[in-house]
Amino acid sequence: MAEETGQLQDSAESTTVVVIGAGPAGMAVATLLRHSGIDCVVLERRSRDHVAQRQRAGIVETRAVRMFDSWGLTDRVLGGVPYDGILEFRVDGRSRLVSDSDGSDGPPARLCPQQVLVQKLTTTYLEDGGDLRFEAADVSLHDLTGDRPTVRYRTADGTPRTITCDFVAGCDGDRGVSRTTVPDGALTTYAFDHGIGWLTVLADAPPPAHPLLAVSREGFAAHFPRGPRSSRYYLQCPPDDDPDAWPDTRVWDALRTRLGDPGLVSGPITDREIFRLRSLVHDPMRYGRLFLVGDAAHIVSPMGGKGMNLALYDADLFARAVRDSVQGDDTALHTYSARCLRRVWNDQEFSHWLTRTLHDAGDAEPFLRNLARARLDRLFTSPAAASAFAELMTGLDPTGDAMAREVPGNLSALGGD
Numbered sequence: 169m170a171e172e173t174g175q176l177q178d179s180a181e182s183t184t185v186v187v188i189g190a191g192p193a194g195m196a197v198a199t200l201l202r203h204s205g206i207d208c209v210v211l212e213r214r215s216r217d218h219v220a221q222r223q224r225a226g227i228v229e230t231r232a233v234r235m236f237d238s239w240g241l242t243d244r245v246l247g248g249v250p251y252d253g254i255l256e257f258r259v260d261g262r263s264r265l266v267s268d269s270d271g272s273d274g275p276p277a278r279l280c281p282q283q284v285l286v287q288k289l290t291t292t293y294l295e296d297g298g299d300l301r302f303e304a305a306d307v308s309l310h311d312l313t314g315d316r317p318t319v320r321y322r323t324a325d326g327t328p329r330t331i332t333c334d335f336v337a338g339c340d341g342d343r344g345v346s347r348t349t350v351p352d353g354a355l356t357t358y359a360f361d362h363g364i365g366w367l368t369v370l371a372d373a374p375p376p377a378h379p380l381l382a383v384s385r386e387g388f389a390a391h392f393p394r395g396p397r398s399s400r401y402y403l404q405c406p407p408d409d410d411p412d413a414w415p416d417t418r419v420w421d422a423l424r425t426r427l428g429d430p431g432l433v434s435g436p437i438t439d440r441e442i443f444r445l446r447s448l449v450h451d452p453m454r455y456g457r458l459f460l461v462g463d464a465a466h467i468v469s470p471m472g473g474k475g476m477n478l479a480l481y482d483a484d485l486f487a488r489a490v491r492d493s494v495q496g497d498d499t500a501l502h503t504y505s506a507r508c509l510r511r512v513w514n515d516q517e518f519s520h521w522l523t524r525t526l527h528d529a530g531d532a533e534p535f536l537r538n539l540a541r542a543r544l545d546r547l548f549t550s551p552a553a554a555s556a557f558a559e560l561m562t563g564l565d566p567t568g569d570a571m572a573r574e575v576p577g578n579l580s581a582l583g584g585d
């Protein structure tokens with residue numbers, strides 16, 4: 169490739185897949201492709217440091233761990249520690265432990281913060297000779313419905329670059345360029361706003377014994393581990409609330425009240441923001457040779473911990489589909505969107521159910537509050553309900569799994585691929 173600088177002429181490179189975005193979706197796609205011996209180039213608009221520090225999810229679910237296992241990559245890409253599958257619900261201060269262990273053999277979920285997963289995927293990809301370009305500006309996608317799409321961008325020093333490829337993986341999140349390049353009308357968007365806000369706080373404070381979800385009349389709260397000395401907390405609040413209205417003392421007072429734990433140990437708060445609980449699905453997850461992966465195609469409210477895990481699911485299906493295509497079989501590329509969307513809707517339903525249950529059980533009007541508390545009661549007392557919950561938490565539920573066998577006679581109801 170020519171080593172131009174400044175505004176000198178751009179000469180096109182060629183690869184099999186250009187991956188836009190180096191978050192969990194992009195780095196999983198790139199690592200799996202590279203592991204399959206398939207060329208790709210990853211373009212990320214931010215710096216390596218910025219991407220490596222972005223803290224969000226904390227648990228790689230059982231299904232995703234086993235997915236990496238099936239690629240022989242578990243030891244290289246997963247950090248953290250195995251998760252014992254125990255989740256604590258605290259309702260008005262009363263504790264109930266629910267196990268999401270499915271009783272099957274095979275590795276369990278991992279307490280692995282999102283930034284640790286991204287760092288390890290990045291290291292693995294680079295060790296395997298991967299091509300990853302940070303601070304790629306003005307990325308634009310062209311000829312997506314032709315045989316050889318083109319991706320243009322500028323390097324940090326302003327040099328224009330062009331890459332032609334067979335496929336583009338749009339892994340650039342909800343606000344990236346990939347999906348917005350798709351012409352109006354080509355995708356259908358399904359959106360839902362829960363009308364709920366969460367103040368989320370990261371702190372250097374002791375993690376809980378188990379991930380903890382708390383219901384109270386003061387509103388929902390949660391406490392999750394994010395490392396040996398780090399925790400993420402959530403506090404329900406109005407969606408348009410102001411983070412400045414939550415000084416440290418108010419945060420810790422509200423957590424102690426809602427978690428029913430007057431002795432909760434505080435620590436320095438390192439990050440705080442307010443976001444709306446919302447859900448989005450874009451259908452199909454493909455336009456020509458552009459394939460949308462992860463948050464670029466769907467947003468799930470964080471309740472249930474599915475967003476990052478869905479990104480890993482999409483990445484696995486996409487990498488396998490490209491691998492097949494390189495060997496002359498395009499079937500999996502054609503079914504990619506339908507197969508992903510089936511799990512996406514399954515996980516959206518779970519997340520929606522859990523969101524409604526845990527918020528309504530606290531401060532909803534009396535009828536809805538009693539319905540939500542009846543759902544929790546069933547979860548705590550019925551082994552069948554607990555088992556269904558465990559299936560969904562682990563991601564091992566067959567309902568949304570493209571590989572699962574259909575129930576005979578139920579194909580049309582399930583909207584098969």
Ligand code: RFL
Nearest residue numbers: 189191192193213224225340341462463473474475476477
């Ligand atoms: P990401 O992580 O947003 O990464 C997209 C990457 O693309 C880059 N990018 C571009 N690069 C080049 N050119 C452009 N024009 C670009 N535009 C963007 C960005 O810089 C970035 O590096 O999307 P991805 O990879 O699809 O991963 C999705 C996950 O990040 C997301 O689903 C989760 O974080 C959601 N989520 C959670 N998921 C879980 O599974 N469990 C959890 O417990 C969990 N907690 C959370 C969460 C999301 C949260 N936020 C964002 C509200 C907690 C929070 C607070």
